[in-house]
Amino acid sequence: MNREAVTKEKICTAPKSKTGMPIMHCPGCHYGIIIRVICEVIDEMGIEGDVVGLTSVSCSGPWAYSFYFDSALCPHGRSPAMGTAIKRIHPDAIVFTVQGDGDLGAIGLGCFMNALLRAEKLTTILLNNGTYGMTGGQMSPTTLLGMRTTTTSEGRDYRVTGFPLHAAELVASMKGVAYSARCTVHTPANFQKAKRAVRTAFQKQIDGVGYSFVEFLSACPPIWGVSPVEALKFISEKMMAEYPLGEFKNVDSIL
Amino acid sequence: MAQTVLIDGNEAIARGAICAGCRAFFGYPITPQSEVGEYMSRELPKVGGVFVQSESESAAIYMLFGGVLAGERTMTSTSSPGFSLMQEGISWMAEDEMPAVIVEVMRAGPGIGTGGQQGQTDYRQITKGGGHGAYRCIVLAPYSVQESFDLIQFAFHLADKYRITVIVASDFIVARMAEMVELRTLSFEPLPEKEWALKGKSRKGGRHTIIMGGAFGHGGPQRYYPHMMEKYQQIVDSEVRYDTYKTEDAEFLLIAYGSSARMAEEVVDMARDEGIEAGLFRPITLWPFPEEAVRETACRIGKVLVVEDSPGELVEDVKFAVQGKVPVHLLGIWARHVPLGPGYWGGGSGIIYPERILEEVKKLI
Numbered sequence: 001m002n003r004e005a006v007t008k009e010k011i012c013t014a015p016k017s018k019t020g021m022p023i024m025h026c027p028g029c030h031y032g033i034i035i036r037v038i039c040e041v042i043d044e045m046g047i048e049g050d051v052v053g054l055t056s057v058s059c060s061g062p063w064a065y066s067f068y069f070d071s072a073l074c075p076h077g078r079s080p081a082m083g084t085a086i087k088r089i090h091p092d093a094i095v096f097t098v099q100g101d102g103d104l105g106a107i108g109l110g111c112f113m114n115a116l117l118r119a120e121k122l123t124t125i126l127l128n129n130g131t132y133g134m135t136g137g138q139m140s141p142t143t144l145l146g147m148r149t150t151t152t153s154e155g156r157d158y159r160v161t162g163f164p165l166h167a168a169e170l171v172a173s174m175k176g177v178a179y180s181a182r183c184t185v186h187t188p189a190n191f192q193k194a195k196r197a198v199r200t201a202f203q204k205q206i207d208g209v210g211y212s213f214v215e216f217l218s219a220c221p222p223i224w225g226v227s228p229v230e231a232l233k234f235i236s237e238k239m240m241a242e243y244p245l246g247e248f249k250n251v252d253s254i255l
Numbered sequence: 256m257a258q259t260v261l262i263d264g265n266e267a268i269a270r271g272a273i274c275a276g277c278r279a280f281f282g283y284p285i286t287p288q289s290e291v292g293e294y295m296s297r298e299l300p301k302v303g304g305v306f307v308q309s310e311s312e313s314a315a316i317y318m319l320f321g322g323v324l325a326g327e328r329t330m331t332s333t334s335s336p337g338f339s340l341m342q343e344g345i346s347w348m349a350e351d352e353m354p355a356v357i358v359e360v361m362r363a364g365p366g367i368g369t370g371g372q373q374g375q376t377d378y379r380q381i382t383k384g385g386g387h388g389a390y391r392c393i394v395l396a397p398y399s400v401q402e403s404f405d406l407i408q409f410a411f412h413l414a415d416k417y418r419i420t421v422i423v424a425s426d427f428i429v430a431r432m433a434e435m436v437e438l439r440t441l442s443f444e445p446l447p448e449k450e451w452a453l454k455g456k457s458r459k460g461g462r463h464t465i466i467m468g469g470a471f472g473h474g475g476p477q478r479y480y481p482h483m484m485e486k487y488q489q490i491v492d493s494e495v496r497y498d499t500y501k502t503e504d505a506e507f508l509l510i511a512y513g514s515s516a517r518m519a520e521e522v523v524d525m526a527r528d529e530g531i532e533a534g535l536f537r538p539i540t541l542w543p544f545p546e547e548a549v550r551e552t553a554c555r556i557g558k559v560l561v562v563e564d565s566p567g568e569l570v571e572d573v574k575f576a577v578q579g580k581v582p583v584h585l586l587g588i589w590a591r592h593v594p595l596g597p598g599y600w601g602g603g604s605g606i607i608y609p610e611r612i613l614e615e616v617k618k619l620i
Contacts, residue, residue: 049457064465070453072324072466075347078317081309085321085329086453088305089279093455111317114310 015039017048021065026133028221028228031059033185034127034194035066038098041198042069047206050094052086054079056108058100059133077108080115083122094205096123102132105141105165116211119176119254123201123212126167129220130239137223141165144242149223164242168215172248178210180249184217186235190245200250210254217243257439264403264430268358268423269294271407272330274440277356278304279329281318283311283337286371287427288360291332312337316344316357323353324466326452328411332358335368335377339385345420346386350468352483354414354421357392358407361426361513363564363588373427373606375513376588378568381424382542389480391487393421393494394541398516400434405441406539412443417490424541426564428514428606496539497548501527505534507620508556509612510549510573512538515562521609526616533616538569549576553583560584560619562612564591586615 014020018039023032042048048069055063057076064071070093074082079097087095104112104126115122131149132138138151142164146155172180179201183194194216201212217239219231226234262270269291272280280295292308299306305322309315315331322329333341338359348355359381363374382394393413397403403425410421456463466472473479501523502508511519516537526533536552538545553559553573559581561570570585577583590612591605 049461050455052453052455062467064467067463067465069463070456071463072351072453073468073471075317075320075343078314078320078344081314081317082321082324084307085279085281085305085318086325088307089322089325089327090454090458093453093458110310111314114314118307 015043017042017068019066019068023066024062025059026222028219028231029059030185030216030218031127033191034125034216034218035063037185037191037194037198038125039067041195041202045199045202047094047202050092052093052095054083054095054097056097056099056103058103058127060098060100060127063098077103077106077111080108080111080120080122080124084115084118084120087120087122094123094202096125096202098125098127100133101126101128101130101142101165102140105167116171116174116176119210121205121208121210123205123214125198126213126215127218128167128215128243129218129223131220131223133220133223142167142243144238166243168213168243168248171211171213174211176210176254177213177249178204178251178254179212179247181213181247182215182217182243182245184235184240184245186217186219186232197247209252215243257437259435259437261433262400262436263290263433264397264400264425265290265360266294267400267404267436268332268407268425268430269298270438271404272356272411273298273302273304274438275328275408275411277328277330277411278302279322279327280304280331281307281309281315281322281329282331282333283309283315285312285334285337287362287430288332288334288358291358312340313344316341319355319357320344320348320353323348323355324453326449326454328356328415330356330358332360334360334371335362335374336366338377338380342386345384345392346388346390348420349384349386349390349392350388350470351466352418354418356407356410356414356421356423358423358425360430361424369604371427372604373514373564374588375426375515375564376566376568377424378541378563378565379571381422382544382572390483391419391542393417393419393490393543394424395421396424396512396539396541397429398513398537399429400432401436403429404436404438408441409443412446413494415446417486419486419490424513426513428517491543494540495543495545495548497545498537498539499552500535500537502534502536502552502556504532505556506532507558507560507616508534508536508553509560509562509616510536510538510553510569511562512541512569515564515607518607518609518612519562522612522616525609525613531616531620544572544576546572546576549573550578550580553577554580557581558619560586560615562586562607564588564607584619586612590615
């Protein structure tokens with residue numbers, strides 16, 4: 001075949017709002033896919049010029065380098081407080097926080113809950129991988145019962161550590177919330193659903209309805225001690241059993 | 256001439272901040288400075304500003320951080336225990352070189368201390384940095400209500416000029432006493448736009464900003480610290496401020512700041528009435544500390560008494576400055592007029608009256 005005759009049509013490219021910064025996460029980690037979800041939605045909505053992204057002390061901290069829009073790395077658990085100020089000062093900006101389960105559910109739970117109580121018009125993206133990945137796999141608020149971690153070597157026991165945090169359901173129970181959903185990116189279909197969830201969340205903020213929240217179940221193969229492929233199974237069999245997917249709240253007015 | 260009003264130090268701080276273009280305030284109530292936030296909640300919305308009562312000082316400091324990141328002149332105000340809660344955020348803002356303004360109205364003691372009464376026991380924490388990472392903040396210490404009004408304006412200017420956090424160190428007496436204040440708007444040299452502010456890149460010509468932490472952002476500590484040290488040196492070279500009162504012919508030198516300087520100033524005249532030629536040296540910038548001026552003045556006069564409502568913190572900087580060339584004496588918190596008693600309330604009260612300071616001067620002369 002004549003090489004000249006081969007047509008080259010670009011069918012896939014990096015999102016416009018993603019910088020050339022390489023994705024530096026572990027093999028099988030879903031964070032790179034979630035960056036893509038966020039950036040594709042921002043591209044499709046054409047809001048790159050209005051977005052301020054706040055990342056947190058976690059494996060998602062360096063995401064600020066990946067965003068081709070205004071972004072900052074925030075102290076551990078404090079991005080909802082910082083986002084509050086930025087959003088109040090620039091009401092037309094679209095401010096979102098990216099937080100890990102430890103960042104949001106442990107050290108930053110007070111900050112997060114108070115931002116929800118104030119009905120801030122922010123969007124929070126929770127990355128729930130059930131562990132502290134960055135510090136080497138300790139128990140987090142969303143670690144499954146029975147799951148072994150470096151601080152629950154015999155498995156998480158509710159008599160010692162209580163029960164896993166169901167953030168999306170908790171958020172949905174708050175009056176100031178416009179939207180709350182849980183999704184995954186472990187299959188192509190779920191990737192598309194996740195994009196719809198993030199898009200809806202941003203739209204709620206743009207419409208000024210109230211707080212919007214999207215929780216991602218995300219794989220952490222090295223800490224879970226499984227292969228990237230087994231991690232997909234772990235998500236569908238174990239994580240989704242504890243943390244059901246779906247929309248838990250979707251309203252057009254919080255009053 | 257600007258309008259003159261009778262207000263207390265807290266209100267002067269709040270009014271001065273709005274005067275300086277502060278348009279966002281985040282804070283949590285704590286005695287003896289809750290009036291600053293109350294005033295801001297009432298007055299900021301009238302000038303299109305933002306007020307949020309945070310759930311804690313640890314949240315307030317990050318709202319302040321966010322406000323500064325958004326490019327607004329932003330302030331918080333607190334008192335000692337709240338200031339301790341803010342240390343992590345101050346450290347972070349130091350790393351990111353954030354031009355924040357923080358008002359610290361000191362009370363006495365660690366922990367709950369006296370629950371909100373007079374004290375100057377945070378000097379070391381404010382001037383040396385209570386957070387981690389070997390950073391510096393500019394510290395301004397007013398000793399009158401007028402100076403509170405003026406220095407808060409200067410604080411916003413310095414913060415923006417050097418992109419550094421500025422702390423205004425007031426105390427219970429300065430904050431709660433009322434004096435006549437001329438509501439004068441101070442003017443300073445014009446400063447460049449904050450192109451780095453986070454507000455969405457469409458609002459700043461399409462250029463986006465990444466705030467990634469100073470040490471990372473500068474390419475590691477080997478680059479970050481020299482950059483910061485150069486900035487700190489510039490501040491040391493050009494922003495040292497102090498005031499002297501009758502030191503030219505003095506044979507005895509008092510050194511004090513804040514409310515203690517107010518007492519000491521009176522002592523100068525009382526002593527002179529009794530034939531003792533006393534003078535006062537008053538640091539206005541606690542950092543950068545007026546080290547050379549203290550050394551020169553103290554060594555020239557020879558007899559030095561530091562007065563502070565504390566077990567002795569300012570005295571350390573004075574001793575460091577004079578390098579052992581003259582003896583440095585201290586009159587501290589034990590010299591308050593109410594003797595320490597067993598009572599819950601009685602134990603915390605009292606202030607160091609001018610009469611007590613004069614007694615000490617006579618003892619040392």
